[in-house]
Amino acid sequence: MNDAYSRLKDRFSRIATVNEAAAMLGWDASAMMPPGGGAARGDQLAVLAGVAHGMLVAPDMAEDLAAATAEGAWDEANLALMRRAHRRATALPAELVEATARANSACEKIWREARPRSDFAAVCPWLEEVVSLQRETAAALSAATGLGPYDALMDTYQPGIGAADVEPIFAAYESFLADALPRAEEIQASRPAPLAPQGPFPVEIQRALGRRLSERAGLDYEHARLDESAHPFCGGTPSDVRITTRYTPESFGQAMLGILHETGHALYERGLPEAYARQPVGEAAGMAAHESQSLIIEMQASRSDAFLSWLGPELHAAFGGDAAPYAGANLGRLWRRVERGFIRVEADEITYPAHVILRFRLEQALIAGDLRVADIPGAWGEGMQRLLGITPPDDARGCLQDIHWHDGAFGYFPSYTLGAMAAAQLMQAARTALPGLDEALGQGDFGPLVSWLRVSVHNRGSLLGFQDLMRAATGRPLDASAFMEHLRGRYLTRQTP
């Protein structure tokens, strides 16, 4: 380690600390802030982003990056990630960054008003501007990194993964789906209809129970908070992680499973390597990796037969009423229901990837210039028909449903399904490594799983690229096989309750 590298560590630590401040203010904006604070908050976040960006592109940063040397796997990886961050930050002219921020913010605002009215025409010109700037950004990043334009955008969210990695995995899933979906529906129809637990389910009880469940999953409230927001998320910093959910007294499933989902994200942040805190190599390994950690807790562990058989009596003790709906098998029928729907965030495990595949294909075409913004609604309808055999009745339930594109996030969507598939592949490896895993989950014990994840994923930070992380943890790069096997076991086998 030479002086230049040592200075770089200080610089990046300072940048990360400014970003921590911004992360906390972002959490506050969603979970605490009164509406009248919005304008000032926007300014605060913009100034902090400008300060962090200014530190990253400072002239002496480039000198130190050129002169730095590092020894050992961690510091070598760290230096490479510093160079990557600098290369990406300097690739984009300040005017493009500013124009993008303005266009995204303006489009998102229009979208918020237009979505309830299903008014794509109102959004269209604004989204055209967003897409046009994203294409410029993609071109600039492509020139700086040597990646293809769309890959350069994907690389923002999940470093090291491009369309060529995703294409065969999604293709395999698409052909699986054509057969699996009708079969899952048929099996589901042959089973008893799920019984609904009788409410109301007081929010105070849900809040205490949600906290207890997240604690069982390993979240330490000396370093965490659980609050409420319109859209549940995990924010904050590794030593002070903030998760949110949304409660309604009419039901509890969404809130409890949502808390477990965000707990998965939070455990990842909490488990990042402390020795490299505030260094690029100490960060999470990308959005697909992050989603794998939320989904392994929510989908793989918490919706498993074993865990539901433990959870049922806990829920019944909390809410009272008739016991039958709280039987593990009934909770499975309730919370693993397959249904072809229009809305991605409400989709089940089998159909969810179809929503992502649709968006992945469309956004590739938009960035390539092969699809015009005005043609999105038509292409959306065709895609949904082909993938799920349904056609959205309007754009609110079609191309206007997600914030992502309207806020300038292109290349993000694949992370959801890569995360779901990685979660299945990691769970498969964990089950092999830990024969008592399901027995522990059957006692409400996440300990063995989370300990394994800590060593296999969390503690590794960004030391390994995504595929190397999967190789190290599971013995092979990501593919769709474990996910399809998981779905076969859960949805396509007549014996399962």
Next chain:
Amino acid sequence: MNDAYSRLKDRFSRIATVNEAAAMLGWDASAMMPPGGGAARGDQLAVLAGVAHGMLVAPDMAEDLAAATAEGAWDEANLALMRRAHRRATALPAELVEATARANSACEKIWREARPRSDFAAVCPWLEEVVSLQRETAAALSAATGLGPYDALMDTYQPGIGAADVEPIFAAYESFLADALPRAEEIQASRPAPLAPQGPFPVEIQRALGRRLSERAGLDYEHARLDESAHPFCGGTPSDVRITTRYTPESFGQAMLGILHETGHALYERGLPEAYARQPVGEAAGMAAHESQSLIIEMQASRSDAFLSWLGPELHAAFGGDAAPYAGANLGRLWRRVERGFIRVEADEITYPAHVILRFRLEQALIAGDLRVADIPGAWGEGMQRLLGITPPDDARGCLQDIHWHDGAFGYFPSYTLGAMAAAQLMQAARTALPGLDEALGQGDFGPLVSWLRVSVHNRGSLLGFQDLMRAATGRPLDASAFMEHLRGRYLTRQTP
């Protein structure tokens, strides 16, 4: 307005925006943050302070300050305040600022542990270091500003007010107190003992009531939050102000009056001139001015006979039980009780200034080098004996009770009593301007008072220095007469219930 001034406005706006971010994180640290987040938060605040300081002392800032011209009272005052801020920031060498931050933080930590054990010996060496650095700071600020060393510290908290302004006011009060305190005690003893309302007083009810009272006082929750913290305070920013209090089911007085106190601070922030938001001239006019706004709401308005007669039935409706303790006259006896005590924050209106006068004299002597840190406990005991005729049984109830010195705040204490006196003088002027003021308070209506404050104080920001602000609002600079007249009416008149 020339280009240099226009650039300065942008620079100062950016600095203020960074400071807003820090203010929000400070609020979070006290009201929301889990304990494990403390270390990272300290780093975040230090980095933001460094960023803001770096912007202020940047070389091109000095160039613009030299070249700038401004026209009109507001911009002229703004430019003068910019120059003041720059002069003060550049007066202190970076090493002194850092050493001070480290010494303050270390001493405060030791003090937190030593206070419960009343262990002054443990604190002494650390406080010596703090005082030594404060003396250096005072000397450097004195050299840059032409003020005396202690005045230069006072100027940090209440610009434009020095020891020579305070001395005659405090001297007048001291001779008033010698006669007034025994007389107030005698009158109090001749009255019926106050009846205590019967609890418990559920926290949920207090929370709702506290919010309603602050709304009545004019706080708009589109731009505010009310939360809980160990030490109540008002934080946040003018468009997103955050007040806190502390509840206990055993009593409600402290929480309700505390909320009204912080509401006074919050109304000041909310009423600052929007046209000069994030500019020095748009800020509050100092700590004494700020305290005058909290105390005019809490002490002058909320503890007035008129308001208590309205408040009593409201409280009774909220908490139920026997009505007699909720009579306005009884609430007055409960909440305006005079008692010679050791603890400043628990002191009544009459004895509070004695606590401040003691600290003012001692900290002047410490900064002048006329009092050694080791001799503080003895000097404290003598001072309390002379001022209030009592001697603290230990240092926990003596010189270790306040955080201020142990955190490096010298020159702050006078603001409390200047604020109390300014509140009385402003209330006197408001009563003259608004003959219906007390009638309105008797109907729980703060409207006339707050509207008057908005025009007379809030909207003026830092356009006027403290004494000019008092002149503009009340016709004369601050003196002790209105405060003494207020105390005579409330505590020294036999007729008052």
